[in-house]
Amino acid sequence: MDKIRVHGGHPLSGSIKVSGSKNSSLPILAATLLTREPCVVHGVPDLSDTHYMLQILMHLGAQVERASGTVSVTAEKVHSVAPYDIVRKMRASVCVLGPSLGRCKEATVALPGGCVIGDRPIDLHLKGFEALGAAVRVEGGDIKVFAPKLKGAVINMQGKFGPTVLGTDNIMMAAVLADGVTVIEGPAQEPEVVDLANFLNEMGAKIEGAGTRRIVIEGVPALHGAEHWVIPDRIEAGTFLVAGAMAGEGVTVKRVEPEHVRAVTDALARCGYAVDIGDDSITILPNGEATAQDLVTEPYPGFPTDMQAQMCALLSTSRGTSSVTENIFPRRYMHVAELKRLGAKLRLEGATAVIDGVDRLLGAPVMASDLRASAALVLAGLKADGTTEVSRVYHIDRGYEHLDEKLMELGAHIERVKET
Numbered sequence: 405m406d407k408i409r410v411h412g413g414h415p416l417s418g419s420i421k422v423s424g425s426k427n428s429s430l431p432i433l434a435a436t437l438l439t440r441e442p443c444v445v446h447g448v449p450d451l452s453d454t455h456y457m458l459q460i461l462m463h464l465g466a467q468v469e470r471a472s473g474t475v476s477v478t479a480e481k482v483h484s485v486a487p488y489d490i491v492r493k494m495r496a497s498v499c500v501l502g503p504s505l506g507r508c509k510e511a512t513v514a515l516p517g518g519c520v521i522g523d524r525p526i527d528l529h530l531k532g533f534e535a536l537g538a539a540v541r542v543e544g545g546d547i548k549v550f551a552p553k554l555k556g557a558v559i560n561m562q563g564k565f566g567p568t569v570l571g572t573d574n575i576m577m578a579a580v581l582a583d584g585v586t587v588i589e590g591p592a593q594e595p596e597v598v599d600l601a602n603f604l605n606e607m608g609a610k611i612e613g614a615g616t617r618r619i620v621i622e623g624v625p626a627l628h629g630a631e632h633w634v635i636p637d638r639i640e641a642g643t644f645l646v647a648g649a650m651a652g653e654g655v656t657v658k659r660v661e662p663e664h665v666r667a668v669t670d671a672l673a674r675c676g677y678a679v680d681i682g683d684d685s686i687t688i689l690p691n692g693e694a695t696a697q698d699l700v701t702e703p704y705p706g707f708p709t710d711m712q713a714q715m716c717a718l719l720s721t722s723r724g725t726s727s728v729t730e731n732i733f734p735r736r737y738m739h740v741a742e743l744k745r746l747g748a749k750l751r752l753e754g755a756t757a758v759i760d761g762v763d764r765l766l767g768a769p770v771m772a773s774d775l776r777a778s779a780a781l782v783l784a785g786l787k788a789d790g791t792t793e794v795s796r797v798y799h800i801d802r803g804y805e806h807l808d809e810k811l812m813e814l815g816a817h818i819e820r821v822k823e824t
């Protein structure tokens with residue numbers, strides 16, 4: 405296993421290009437199962453999560469070719485059983501359920517299990533499949549869904565913690581080939597859901613309202629191949645903007661959709677940073693110390709849970725006392741104990757982290773636990789005096805395309821070393 409060694413105190417400057425969105429690529433790659441014709445997807449980031457998705461597609465019988473960021477998939481003959489030994493590596497594998505059910509009228513996917521950010525139920529996905537006429541069985545650790553025929557239905561995607569992103573994706577992908585009209589009430593409105601809907605429409609689906617509170621899907625007999633560019637990764641963009649805020653002398657992220665990052669740029673502006681927004685770039689300028697603020701994570705367009713850990717790192721060195729409340733994954737605070745090892749002062753009160761800003765952080769060995777917490781620890785290391793070693797960086801490699809190399813391009817003194 406690798407670890408990343410960060411030597412703090414070196415200012416960042418310059419610009420980086422944002423990669424294609426991981427959370428768009430995964431469902432879009434799964435959607436290629438819905439047609440026997442070739443699909444070409446551009447801008448797929450080079451990550452372990454996208455590699456796992458390609459492994460699943462090949463296991464299901466699709467032909468897959470990858471040339472740097474372009475992936476070609478032809479799912480001419482596919483079966484619909486995704487085994488545990490692949491699914492356990494990435495819980496987002498659950499998003500092959502919808503297209504497999506839509507194409508094959510049956511699907512078996514190992515139950516993904518939970519992860520460090522919390523129990524990851526899929527009850528809303530299964531409720532949606534049943535509404536479309538599928539029978540759902542959970543046995544032997546597998547989810548089995550089957551439906552001789554899928555019929556359009558009205559489905560509500562709201563759960564205790566708001567809408568479900570992959571659940572909305574799954575129901576859309578099952579409904580596009582159903583008989584009749586499906587209405588999804590209260591769907592997730594994330595840009596990645598809109599990107600998937602756009603890809604499905606390019607394949608011949610009839611989906612309206614993606615990104616709004618109501619999606620209407622008119623079933624069609626079949627879908628054809630399509631070519632698509634994945635949207636920029638808004639969480640990667642946000643992560644680099646926070647890096648620029650914490651340790652930058654002027655950092656620009658390029659090839660970004662500013663509207664997708666608005667909740668983050670608004671939060672950084674509230675911290676007192678000058679944020680210069682262009683058509684497809686955003687520049688953040690230093691302002692000394694951030695001012696404290698109270699932050700709440702919400703479904704899009706609210707502040708994203710995937711940026712919560714990064715903001716905890718930033719607010720740890722702000723002036724005053726801040727609070728961060730996690731409404732999507734209330735246990736998503738694995739980074740708190742590690743940030744405290746760097747001298748940050750945080751305490752948890754239920755799903756709220758109360759952060760007393762400190763003047764300086766001191767480098768120390770810390771351990772990555774989940775994708776975004778790991779990135780937050782690297783950002784804290786950029787700001788800390790001395791050296792911070794982040795172990796188990798395979799978490800970072802799941803969701804960030806060459807994070808350390810991109811930070812090096814901005815002037816960070818950072819190296820990847822083999823964990824002895």
Ligand code: EPZ
Nearest residue numbers: 427496524525526527528529563565567568569570710732
């Ligand atoms: C997607 O996960 C993202 N992953 C996550 O990003 C992101 O944090 C999350 O959406 C929220 O925005 C991908 O897109 C691959 P949810 P997803 O279903 O779809 C509860 C990252 O760092 N829920 O929207 O699995 C659930 O427990 C990852 O890139 C149910 O109760 O998340 C959570 O509390 C981490 N029942 C809330 O809803 C269900 O059936 C939102 O979960 C489904 C979800």
